[in-house]
Amino acid sequence: MDDLQQLSNGVDTIWVVLTAAMILLMEGGFALLEAGFVRQKNAVSIIMKVFVDIVFGALVFYFIGFALMYGKDWGGWIGTSGFLLNGDLSHINLTISHETFWFFQCAFVIAVISIVSGAVAERINFRAYILFTIAMTGLIYPIAGHWVWAANGWLGKLGMVDFAGSAVIHSLGGFAALAAAWMIGPRIGKFAQDGTANIVPPSNLPLASVGAFILWFGWFGFNAGSTLSATHAGIGHIAVTTMLSAAAGGATCILFTMFRYRKADPPMAINGSLAGLVGITAGCAFVSDLAAIVIGSVCGVAMVLATEFLESRQIDDPVGAFPVHGVSGSIGTIAVGLFALPDSVREGTAGLFYGGGFKLLSVQLLGLVVICTWGFALTWIVLKLIKPIVPLRVSRDEELVGLDVGIHGVPAYSQEEGFLDLSHWKQHK
Amino acid sequence: MDDLQQLSNGVDTIWVVLTAAMILLMEGGFALLEAGFVRQKNAVSIIMKVFVDIVFGALVFYFIGFALMYGKDWGGWIGTSGFLLNGDLSHINLTISHETFWFFQCAFVIAVISIVSGAVAERINFRAYILFTIAMTGLIYPIAGHWVWAANGWLGKLGMVDFAGSAVIHSLGGFAALAAAWMIGPRIGKFAQDGTANIVPPSNLPLASVGAFILWFGWFGFNAGSTLSATHAGIGHIAVTTMLSAAAGGATCILFTMFRYRKADPPMAINGSLAGLVGITAGCAFVSDLAAIVIGSVCGVAMVLATEFLESRQIDDPVGAFPVHGVSGSIGTIAVGLFALPDSVREGTAGLFYGGGFKLLSVQLLGLVVICTWGFALTWIVLKLIKPIVPLRVSRDEELVGLDVGIHGVPAYSQEEGFLDLSHWKQHK
């Protein structure tokens, strides 16, 4: 390897490591966003789930998930090598090392499971959540990911594209979140007897907002880093489409809620920006700036409507995981079939609006349906399998007192000025 | 283009994209800083303004602002091409793409408008703020920026330099903030009848502090990223001067307030570090390490005195936007004329203290006066124009109850344990 090649590989490596670190920081964003949106009595418990996402997710993906996703292909369905990063991975032929590649992919898998954590907030049993995390990061996501992103995955071979994961990450995560929220059922008191949704103000909107800003920051790592190469000609364009779509999603939601609710709604502004980010994730490298603005705007409005729809169906998704990730991810996946610029996806291919006909659009739709169904169904099945082992839901008492004190033995916030004298209690232990 | 050039361009691209992302994360810093400094009842409303900064700012800068700032020059006064990044931009001749350049500049414009958001906190009408944001990011800042930073801008041609924007970003933003705070008037109760300033403790100092740390982090992107090239020889030096000036600003304020108020004042420590960062922004590439320490120290003390001065003049700037950005930005701009090392700005030029005479100093002063006047006057005019369309200020009732509940219908913090039953309310709707 000559000096130039060595330097080039080094540059690709630091690019991928830095962007992967940015994606991992998104966990801090998820934690803030979710802790801010839920009730105060459950703020710690949701953050503990984010911890589970990272610590169990990373380990399971190291031992199993990565191999199933990117190992030696078996019939387009599943990978079969690379457990513990061992075995034959020679088909992964990148300028970065397999370890660097794993690190980036690890940041992705943790994002997927974090999507689900919000939908089951305030009521899921902690041990059940650990088991589900293992299934999601070791099985559900890696297999679906293999279909689209591995060298010989069947959906990828059909021509489906998903640059940074509107479908593979967000639709999958969003539909898994929907299945989980549905099966576990709404929080006590969320719906009145007549079916109307009761509300609770978010416990800490400043935290939630900053969570969104951190997620936004991480998204540049997510989308631009997915090039896996610093000399990829599209990096600047990806940054611009990502920025514009997010801005359009947020601006649309601010204006739309000013019209619809007669007030600029803060949680909707937050989720609107995130919806724009989710929506552009598949197409950031393929669509024009203006298309990015359209995609972001549509995702913003759709997110508001989907939130209302879920409430009307009495499905309780406390942080809006499905509207943000499931709905916008699906819109973004389809949008590639509509807006892909000629030759951007591959030579001779374009979206419907650019003369490419229905070819790309139909394969995007097919892939989307497959992935959403897979995410929903497998989540349903896995939770059904977990149920006999540990209850899916905390007890009524634990839910009423809150999971922080009920399960983790500590409140999120305390104004205690002194110390709790435990000496008496210890004598009787 | 040969391989080495391609790699070099790729490296410049990732450098600019990463630093731009760091600058955008500063919005999270602004949000935290401002939400922490204002009263709790207005914490959400200030964050919503930061959202407006980003989402409207990015879109307006894409459609209009960038063209006026960096488009084909017309007489040194204004750019005329590049709307929607279209048209002739061949005069922008960089190693990075026009889109990458736009992305970095977009991060800058958002920072400018965010400076103003703090000064009008707790009382500005939300719709008026949106309109002002459009004017600032589409018109006021781009035109002033053109004068200094565009290839043929008249101030730049005269010899004015401002490496990363002490004048263009911070003085402009700071004087716009001053005009806005002045015109809108103080918050109800801020000044007693005898004119003395009443105080309110910041609602959340830990959040504000962390906002400062995030801003500090982003500033390395701001200053070092302004090289726009990874092979710029000054990157290490810029990082060091930025660090030392910030440290000097913070240390000085801690010691100065220990002396002046007999306590190390936390908000002043926060703003002192920020003042040091603002002050070094113009000269980070041009001045010595020791000069950076002097600049930071002077900015720190000046910020404290300016804060007291504003209060004595009964101008209400809730987060100290003018003392931090307007005053320190001006000091930093002048400091280049004093401390610029020989040949650092350009061949044969130096600051007053290095034998360069008054040449550089006078052009820095001229440019500073022009930019501050422009920022102040245009803001005044634009707000005068907005006033007949929508009121500049919320109603007295909204201000007393707080903008969070009054305008956005939701409190920043909620300790609600259950749900608010809305079924009764819905029946009567």
Added chain:
Amino acid sequence: MDDLQQLSNGVDTIWVVLTAAMILLMEGGFALLEAGFVRQKNAVSIIMKVFVDIVFGALVFYFIGFALMYGKDWGGWIGTSGFLLNGDLSHINLTISHETFWFFQCAFVIAVISIVSGAVAERINFRAYILFTIAMTGLIYPIAGHWVWAANGWLGKLGMVDFAGSAVIHSLGGFAALAAAWMIGPRIGKFAQDGTANIVPPSNLPLASVGAFILWFGWFGFNAGSTLSATHAGIGHIAVTTMLSAAAGGATCILFTMFRYRKADPPMAINGSLAGLVGITAGCAFVSDLAAIVIGSVCGVAMVLATEFLESRQIDDPVGAFPVHGVSGSIGTIAVGLFALPDSVREGTAGLFYGGGFKLLSVQLLGLVVICTWGFALTWIVLKLIKPIVPLRVSRDEELVGLDVGIHGVPAYSQEEGFLDLSHWKQHK
């Protein structure tokens, strides 16, 4: 210098500047973590200490510390040039400039002193803390660092290795923290008369958690950035071992506390991940992935046990600085002697488990003992010297009312809706 070399140096520079900025962001992480763990009445005061760490730390390290650490060697004991970055530094022969190198090292020294800040929380006198910070960043750490990391440091010449500072940063900081916590004594009410430890719930666990996520993010800068070169072949491996060890530390603590306390303990999950990060810091470039998992797991369990041990000894370390940094740092330093892969540290050397015998292990042990002793003893001595100048501890009244109001005159959180009318007070001033 040819073009390729120039580009390569530029890449190394941006790599080091970006990772250094990430490390500096860790101060935001420390601030959140510590403000979240302590009682609400002391949240501002702990953050003010973090400000002291940065602003005084950076200046002192610029004027003195760097020279003692990396200046021209004198007998393997101390550096003697490079005060204010002046003088002969030609022995530092890197692809990055001396200033870039200083910037990275400055981020390190600030991390060291921040470790101590947590252990003395809620009771140390602010002025005493400033004096101690000056001693730590100007003297204690630079000299110990010289022994291991400078070109001719005596421990480094003996063969001790510490890739990114398990010993030099964390054990040193942790043992200094232990000495300081011990000398200053426990908080009022922390231990009951019978010696049992009383507890207080952390004031803000969401903040503390997000602090951990930010620290985690910064750690990738810490460990991978310590290569100081983008073409270092180990960057990907370092990212993976860092990730796996942190995950193992967190996962182990979640499971261990579920078993030991019958609840997944949030503060322990937080500190467990940090323990895993501390533990891998020395060996991240030298050990296998599986060894990283083992190291992280051991550090997690040891951290829990060390926390219990400290309490049983009536030593009050409010945020667990010693268990996290002192204990895990020591384990990590020793682990290199056990797990170092053949030829990873240097040609012909390996850890005990890879056939290298006791050679590497014994020098690691020696170096560890020296550094821990140095950190503990010098801290003790310096505090003894400070004591006659200013009291080490706040008054009883200040401690009871809290340091925020007692020392800094402002509470961390305020729900004040209006303004405090000070006009009456001013009349009588």
